[in-house]
Amino acid sequence: MRYSQLFPKTIREAPKDATAINHKLLVRGGFVDQLMAGSWTLLPLGWRVVTKITQIIREEMDAIGGQEMLMPLMHPKEIWNETGRWESASEVMYQLKDTREKEFALSFTHEEIVMDLLRKHISSYKDLPVAIYHFSTKFRNEPRATGGILRGREFLMKDLYSAHATEKDLMGFYERVSEAYLKIFKRMGFEVYVTEAAGGVFTDRQTREFQVVAEAGEDTIYVKPGTHEAYNKEVFSGNEAEFEVKRAIEVGNIFPFGDKKYAEKMKVGFTDRDGQKKLVFFASYGIGVTRLLGTAVEVFHDDKGIVWPKVIAPFQAHLVGLGAGERESGRAGEVYERLTKLGIEVLWDETERGAGEKFADADLLGIPVRLVVSEKTGDKIEWKGRNRRETELVEIEEAIARLK
RNA sequence: CGGGGUGUAGUUCAUCGGUAGAACGCUCGGUUUGGGACCGAGAGGUAGAGGGUUCAAUUCCCUCCUCCCCGACCA
Numbered sequence A: 001m002r003y004s005q006l007f008p009k010t011i012r013e014a015p016k017d018a019t020a021i022n023h024k025l026l027v028r029g030g031f032v033d034q035l036m037a038g039s040w041t042l043l044p045l046g047w048r049v050v051t052k053i054t055q056i057i058r059e060e061m062d063a064i065g066g067q068e069m070l071m072p073l074m075h076p077k078e079i080w081n082e083t084g085r086w087e088s089a090s091e092v093m094y095q096l097k098d099t100r101e102k103e104f105a106l107s108f109t110h111e112e113i114v115m116d117l118l119r120k121h122i123s124s125y126k127d128l129p130v131a132i133y134h135f136s137t138k139f140r141n142e143p144r145a146t147g148g149i150l151r152g153r154e155f156l157m158k159d160l161y162s163a164h165a166t167e168k169d170l171m172g173f174y175e176r177v178s179e180a181y182l183k184i185f186k187r188m189g190f191e192v193y194v195t196e197a198a199g200g201v202f203t204d205r206q207t208r209e210f211q212v213v214a215e216a217g218e219d220t221i222y223v224k225p226g227t228h229e230a231y232n233k234e235v236f237s238g239n240e241a242e243f244e245v246k247r248a249i250e251v252g253n254i255f256p257f258g259d260k261k262y263a264e265k266m267k268v269g270f271t272d273r274d275g276q277k278k279l280v281f282f283a284s285y286g287i288g289v290t291r292l293l294g295t296a297v298e299v300f301h302d303d304k305g306i307v308w309p310k311v312i313a314p315f316q317a318h319l320v321g322l323g324a325g326e327r328e329s330g331r332a333g334e335v336y337e338r339l340t341k342l343g344i345e346v347l348w349d350e351t352e353r354g355a356g357e358k359f360a361d362a363d364l365l366g367i368p369v370r371l372v373v374s375e376k377t378g379d380k381i382e383w384k385g386r387n388r389r390e391t392e393l394v395e396i397e398e399a400i401a402r403l404k
Numbered sequence B: 001c002g003g004g005g006u007g008u009a010g011u012u013c014a015u016c017g018g019u020a021g022a023a024c025g026c027u028c029g030g031u032u033u034g035g036g037a038c039c040g041a042g043a044g045g046u047a048g049a050g051g052g053u054u055c056a057a058u059u060c061c062c063u064c065c066u067c068c069c070c071g072a073c074c075a
Helices: A021-028 A044-063 A077-081 A111-121 A167-187 A260-266 A289-299 A331-341 A355-365 A396-403
Strands: A032-036 A039-042 A074-076 A094-097 A103-106 A130-139 A154-164 A192-197 A207-213 A219-223 A230-232 A244-258 A269-271 A277-279 A281-288 A317-321 A346-349 A369-373 A381-385 A392-394
Touching (some): A039 A154, A074 A077, A111 A130, A111 A281, A192 A219, A192 A230, A192 A244, A244 A260, A260 A277, A317 A355, A331 A346, A331 A369, A331 A396, A346 A355, A381 A396
Parallel strands (some): A317 A369
């Protein structure tokens, strides 16, 4: 990608009202654009990062047997009435009418929709278990959208739903999902804790939250030093002296509903091997995809900009040509062509701007490796890790080899 | 929803009862090229909306709206 063609360009100053770091840096870098409170466009750079994040999640979901699909975002009132959530969740649910006065909800979750699918397509114990997931937009009537993209009224989420013939099978899978979630967040480089928490409008049962340690977090968790034992402040009832208090961002949540909460109300059953009609055991599992984007910026940045972990960076290398001789026809162009042909994602700043501006942009955008070609580099190329201070001069072949 | 703040050029801000100005950005020309470089020229505004006071309102008053923060709320 040539910087001259990238939409949009970086912005020098952060929006005046922005206080959250993810808000300032993502807007300045041109990763996101705000339409209104709690509502954001994922611009090309931001979408690249989201694509990386969703791919990591997809790999781990598929690895435990999840099947990806896509469900609608506009739901009929009737299906929400089946569980009573048209009323009980009305505060978070956007409800609307069409011109014929038919009532709809904009999706804030999909349990009811999945249950409807299951009762239509599941009839035997042989059809179970099932684990289905999708990435889609969630609409939530947040009384107060805040924290940049961390809490929106419209955001991307991965939600997984599983149905099982027995509670034992459900709990076994629940643990597998829990492990997969930890793997996902660790792959992204986060310090993550699993906490028990309250289920809100989703369930009366205790649920499990995945908390990434970050100052900007809205949640307070108690962590036992040297262990993975952690509790959300909401449900903590231990000896505070034995724990460390940390701020954290909730990036995932999993709910083992069992056969009562949804299956009973929506009559989702199957015939077991003993010929008996039984209800399915059900669970749902969510990861806030756009929240992870914001969380990454909150956790990985310095005073100059973002420092993306390699696995979710929008590009792997930021190539900068300095001086008139290093633009379109120069060596920078050759390096760009070679890297691109090898399938390495490169952002090439081939503009006529000054070095300072280009470097400032490279720091802001946070691509893991900065490559510079200039008079000073001679036949070689300058390599600088975004998380390093020092630069090094390496052979072009060496740089290419490292990026492969 | 309660409390606080905010709204003027694309952005960040200044101004002030007498019809608006800077910086950055943008356009054109030129000089530059290792940390947001420089010179010259230029475009760009219904001062959030509505109402009121006044000879005159961006400025004072009222209402509404926006966005941000705190709280309540929250997979």
